[in-house]
Amino acid sequence: MILLMLSNQMVFKIILSFITIISILGAICSSTDFNENHYTNNNSKVNIVVVAFPGATSHHFMLRQLLTYVIGKNPNTYNFYVIAHTVDKPSWDSIGLQELTMLYYGDITSYLTVFETALESSRHEPIFGYNDFNKAMIFLYRQLLGETDILKQLKQIKIEIIITDISNYISNLLRSELEIKKSIYVSPICIYSLQLGSLEYNTSIIPILGTDFSEDMGFIQRVMNHIGYRITRLLFYIYAFQHVNVIKEYGYKLPLEREKHFMDDSIVLTQCTAGVHYSTPLPLNYVSLGSVLASKAQPLDPHKFKGLLDFIDKYEQVIYCSQGTIVKVFDLQQINTIFEAFPEIGFILSFKQEIIDKNGLIFSENVMHMDWIPQNDLLGIEKIKLFITHGGINSMLEGLYHAKPLIVIGITMDQVNNAGIINYRKLGRAITSSSKNHPSYIIELIRNVLNNNEYKENCIKVSKIMQEKNGLEIFDYWLKYTNILGYEHLLIKGITSYSYFEKYNIDVFFLFFICLFIFYKLMSIPVKYFFCRIFKFVKNESKATEAKVKQI
Secondary structure, eight states: OHHHHHHHHHHHHHHHHHHHHHHHHHHHHHHHHHHHHHHOSTTSOEEEEEEOOTTOHHHHHHHHHHHHHHHHHSTTTEEEEEEEEGGGHHHHHTTOOTTEEEEEESOHHHIIIIIHHHHHHHHHSTTTTHHHHHHHHHHHHHHHHHHOOHHHHHTTSOOOEEEESSOOHHHHHHHHHTTOOEEEEEESSOOHHHHOTTSOOOTTTSOOTTOOOOSSOOHHHHHHHHHHHHHHHHHHHHHHHHHHHHHHHTTOOOOTHHHHTTGGGSEEEEOOOTTTSOOOOOOTTEEEOOOSSOOOOOOOOTTTTHHHHHHHHTOSOEEEEOHHHHHHHSOGGGTHHHHHTOTTSEEEEEOOHHHHHHHTOOOOTTEEEESOOOHHHHHTSTTEEEEEEOOOHHHHHHHHHTTOOEEEEOOSHHHHHHHHHHHHHTSEEEEOOGGGOSHHHHHHHHHHHHHOHHHHHHHHHHHHHHTTOOHHHHHHHHHHHHHHHOSGGGSOHHHHHSOHHHHTTHHHHHHHHHHHHHHHHHHHHHHHHHHHHHHHHHHHHHHHHHHHHHHO
């Protein structure tokens, strides 16, 4: 009996131990599965192709900063294959990271003669200038597809994600030919007329590219905005057929819908910044990075920038003018007029020495010229009271990040939009017309901004909002998110599956119209009968009354 009890206890312990071991192994296995599915990609690097728009300085600055940050934070995680034009080779080669494989195409001479000319044309004529720009894009397609074997090289690699800074047909072709399932559209600018894809664009509250309209447009502005948007969309649709036909010449097939729906089936990351840009309702796959390049200022090297620091110490107030502003929009022969009007203020100018030599410039004593300055760190200096800029998105956001009031001289493209924002938000003053771009008016603006504390207070508020976000960390998060979880659950499915009639409920409104028409026809019979009976009754009563009157 005792032996039987002991044997039963042993059997029970053995069973209990077996269950415990199985449970532990199950927990370990399930934990391992979770880690593999959510934090790794089969212990191999993720291959990503990046398409960089040629010659666009703000685009390349942003992309280089984002990729450098991601590679540094996630070693041995990603391989980036960057497709860039030869004209941008010096800036990309300076990074020197082994995780970046550069794939160049085109030559500098043809770029300067064809593409740069077309780009300048589109800058000065935001709508019809796109005709020249369209021809230049086709020229680039031919260089990439006809003169290189980049696409063949990439077909030897399993590409998981494509990142592009502009929705062009090269990106769409790569996505189609390389069977890439995931895409990220990342753009430095915040111009929804170029970035909403198939989403409904409300021309009453969202200004188009190249206008200084605000989110609070009057009637005439809304009319102009709507007409400009429709013309632009029509031109893009015409150009789409031309681009697809060029790609077909090289033996590739690309459905026209790939361009139409590129951003509808992507994670869309822009520098649209709260407190600065205008708000608009967006789906969950649209994400704001805030400012990517702006960050906490670091002290300038006291040895490398000793002359600059000594110059700043001499003045209570210093104004900084960036290279793009001086070269592109000022009459350099008259620029000293501005400096001489404020002898008590120091001016820091940033542009190349060759420009000084070419124009024979001799500046006033209160001017300090530098070939290059770390702009973000300079703007963090307290004595910098005003930033004069051409309105490029990165410069504008860096100035606002450090709470510096701006004078924006935005004459072309998105610079005009940014200038309009500065005026509307009262973050400084702006010029959007070449007719006002002369020294006397700029002197007036400088006095106005320096003597009106409202601009500074508004900039301080915006600065606090901007510093709540880190664009680099947000990009790193969404790159991981896209790689691990995908983004299909964030998309609006109807945008890509609905026809034009379904998307705008034209079929529904047509049904309502038919129902109203049928209801009208059905109700017209008893209504007519009712009114006829009343009319007949009234007529008979009238005759009876007339007969009685005659009898009397």
